[in-house]
Amino acid sequence: MIEKNSALVENAIKEYYFNHFDLICVPPKISQREFGYQKINGGMIRHVAIKDIKELHLLLMQETPSDVYCSNAYYSFPNMPMSEKDWKGADLIFDIDAKDLALPCRNDHSVSRCSACNDVILGKQNVCTKCGSTKSETVSVTCKNCIEESKKEVKKLVRILVDDLGIKNEEIEVYFSGNEGFHVRAINSNYEVLGSQERADLVDYIMFNGAIPETFGIKKQNNSKSTLPEMGELGWRGRAALALFGSKSKAPKVSRQVILDGYSAFQIRLEGMRQTIGARVDPKVTMDIHRVFRLEGSINSKSGFSKIKCENLDSFDPFLNACLLGEEKVDIVANCPVSIRLKNKKYGPYANERTSVPKYTAVYMICKGLASVI
Amino acid sequence: MKRNVLQPGIMDLAKYPFLAEAGDYLRDKGFNLEQLGHPDWAPLVEKAYGRIVVASSGQIYGSELERLENADMEILSFIVAVILLKAAGIHTLTRRFSLAEARRAEKYLQQDLWSSKDKKNLDLPLKIIQELFGVQVTVENDEFVIKVADYLQRAVHFHEKEWKLVNRRVQHGFVYLTAHETVRLIRTELGQYINSKIQSITLPAIPDTFKVRVQDLVLLASKFSDAPVVSSDYPPCVKHAIEVLEKGENLPHSGRFLLATYLLARGQTTDQIAPLFKNAPDYNERITRYQLEHISGSSGKGTKYQCPSCNKLRSENLCFAIPACDGIINPIQFGKKRGKTND
Numbered sequence A: 001m002i003e004k005n006s007a008l009v010e011n012a013i014k015e016y017y018f019n020h021f022d023l024i025c026v027p028p029k030i031s032q033r034e035f036g037y038q039k040i041n042g043g044m045i046r047h048v049a050i051k052d053i054k055e056l057h058l059l060l061m062q063e064t065p066s067d068v069y070c071s072n073a074y075y076s077f078p079n080m081p082m083s084e085k086d087w088k089g090a091d092l093i094f095d096i097d098a099k100d101l102a103l104p105c106r107n108d109h110s111v112s113r114c115s116a117c118n119d120v121i122l123g124k125q126n127v128c129t130k131c132g133s134t135k136s137e138t139v140s141v142t143c144k145n146c147i148e149e150s151k152k153e154v155k156k157l158v159r160i161l162v163d164d165l166g167i168k169n170e171e172i173e174v175y176f177s178g179n180e181g182f183h184v185r186a187i188n189s190n191y192e193v194l195g196s197q198e199r200a201d202l203v204d205y206i207m208f209n210g211a212i213p214e215t216f217g218i219k220k221q222n223n224s225k226s227t228l229p230e231m232g233e234l235g236w237r238g239r240a241a242l243a244l245f246g247s248k249s250k251a252p253k254v255s256r257q258v259i260l261d262g263y264s265a266f267q268i269r270l271e272g273m274r275q276t277i278g279a280r281v282d283p284k285v286t287m288d289i290h291r292v293f294r295l296e297g298s299i300n301s302k303s304g305f306s307k308i309k310c311e312n313l314d315s316f317d318p319f320l321n322a323c324l325l326g327e328e329k330v331d332i333v334a335n336c337p338v339s340i341r342l343k344n345k346k347y348g349p350y351a352n353e354r355t356s357v358p359k360y361t362a363v364y365m366i367c368k369g370l371a372s373v374i
Numbered sequence B: 001m002k003r004n005v006l007q008p009g010i011m012d013l014a015k016y017p018f019l020a021e022a023g024d025y026l027r028d029k030g031f032n033l034e035q036l037g038h039p040d041w042a043p044l045v046e047k048a049y050g051r052i053v054v055a056s057s058g059q060i061y062g063s064e065l066e067r068l069e070n071a072d073m074e075i076l077s078f079i080v081a082v083i084l085l086k087a088a089g090i091h092t093l094t095r096r097f098s099l100a101e102a103r104r105a106e107k108y109l110q111q112d113l114w115s116s117k118d119k120k121n122l123d124l125p126l127k128i129i130q131e132l133f134g135v136q137v138t139v140e141n142d143e144f145v146i147k148v149a150d151y152l153q154r155a156v157h158f159h160e161k162e163w164k165l166v167n168r169r170v171q172h173g174f175v176y177l178t179a180h181e182t183v184r185l186i187r188t189e190l191g192q193y194i195n196s197k198i199q200s201i202t203l204p205a206i207p208d209t210f211k212v213r214v215q216d217l218v219l220l221a222s223k224f225s226d227a228p229v230v231s232s233d234y235p236p237c238v239k240h241a242i243e244v245l246e247k248g249e250n251l252p253h254s255g256r257f258l259l260a261t262y263l264l265a266r267g268q269t270t271d272q273i274a275p276l277f278k279n280a281p282d283y284n285e286r287i288t289r290y291q292l293e294h295i296s297g298s299s300g301k302g303t304k305y306q307c308p309s310c311n312k313l314r315s316e317n318l319c320f321a322i323p324a325c326d327g328i329i330n331p332i333q334f335g336k337k338r339g340k341t342n343d
């Protein structure tokens, strides 16, 4: 990031941590967590131990990191190298990212930015029309539909955590990720000891991966004797029944057909159901028991939004609730082919134009690489 | 372990002779090692030796527990077998014996869980599971119920699809299992428990009548290969495949294929790889060599088979990815690319 831009972003972040430090939610056992942070244009600094919330405040004020992370794990010695930390347990964490949901709207708000000349074009392009470079980066402007679709995944996830895994609602916290999705943290002592392999199977459960027809009563041989689950059943059997039948009245008819179609056809059905009834989380994040995860309440430098807690997911609007940087006007040159609505005001599209926008809008576009301070 | 929590009867001890109470029982009855060295007890030593031989071949030793008179012999032969093994000092043999004894006990645990279900007399089997392994099992109607986390920590070591959590009935944090599944789940731990008990005893001076059989055990063990060298920089999927084979459990064809192609790609020869498969229940040297040569391309048409992709292995439930697997698409790349650290 060029200096004028990084100065603006850094200043906005500093202001944020000065005014809104109360929004930071450090998970319990702060002194046993590993912290990590990054400064604009800087590398990742990990293995930082923090004694208490005051020390964290100090770090944020002194370093003004563009991104702050905190481990899901707790250790005896969080500041030691990984092999000497002495891992003691880790919260369950989940990442739901709109870019993994294969939504049709993605094309409408993805722009391709040439890595050589910074030219920006809507959609995908392989060769820059301006300079001929083949190197480009895809940037996505946060979209309302993406957020709404991600919310659906969060709801599926939370239902499974509560109904199937016995985690209480009070033990689950949902956060907007600060860019295009949500982060969920579940703190429950039954699960904190699980290793990576166990979490991999847990995540397969949550995503409805690897289900076999036998689980739903469909047999390879003698299929005519099969009986399908009922809609009232708990867990995947009940959810699969609901997805198959739709309603109680249709159950007998659909059931006959499903059994008639046989084993392989059911396998294909299961595969299809994965997308609809499984919760689409990023498995790598949940499996990682040493991950440093974006700190709750901190700024995400991919957007300048806050990773903010969603008390009420339905009414949560990131363009309003997570947009917490300063309001004063900043003069920029914007090259942003997609418009965006922040705090109920529409900005753009801009085709290499000078304009004057509130700081939060300027930072948003600068973080996306779609504007520059004059 | 706390004494006398389980309060097993003599028949129980015959079924579960690894319980600490078995030793107490024999002491109470006045048995000692010196006495067992008397030629009169030769049949006992033979029985104990047989118990090990059966185990070493991957079989489960069958007890005759129909008559109570046999119970003492069952308990004693286990203890003498342990002493013989300890004197021979061969880990492979001890491991095999422990696993086979675990399987034997598994059979009884399952019977006990099953038959006592109506009588509401599940105390002993459930207590064994709780005391030895810290797994709390409750009974609900016809099913055995354990915590999801307790389930996962054990079930991830199985590679059959039906053990995946997604194929289980899961409700409010608990998994519902049959008696058979419940005991199957703890088999490995039971084996480890027996193994560690054997490791932990101190060997008394053994009677001369035992010594011949100890020699025989050393001879017997020389037929088995020692555990092959497992490099710590193998990816988890490969390590897992090796572990399964080491335990003498069955590894599906796809797992053997992974192991062979991976090790060949890492420059090992078929001669080096073949011994790995020795512990497999269905091992046949000629067939194994033929298959390895086929995979390596040194026989027949000469197509060299490639190591399957992570995606393929994931779909076969052979993937046990860890953070270090981030960003790789084939096990061959493991350890060569650095994983990502942040989100």
Ligand code: SF4
Residues within 6 Å of the ligand: B235, B236, B237, B238, B309, B310, B311, B313, B314, B318, B319, B320, B321, B322, B325, B328, B329, B330, B331, B332, B334
């Ligand atoms: S990700 Fe690849 S290398 Fe890692 S365990 Fe899975 S299959 Fe093996």
Ligand SMILES: [Zn+2]
Residues within 6 Å of the ligand: A114, A115, A116, A117, A118, A119, A128, A129, A130, A131, A132, A133
């Ligand atoms: Zn260009």
Ligand SMILES: [Zn+2]
Residues within 6 Å of the ligand: A103, A105, A106, A109, A143, A144, A145, A146, A147
């Ligand atoms: Zn979208």
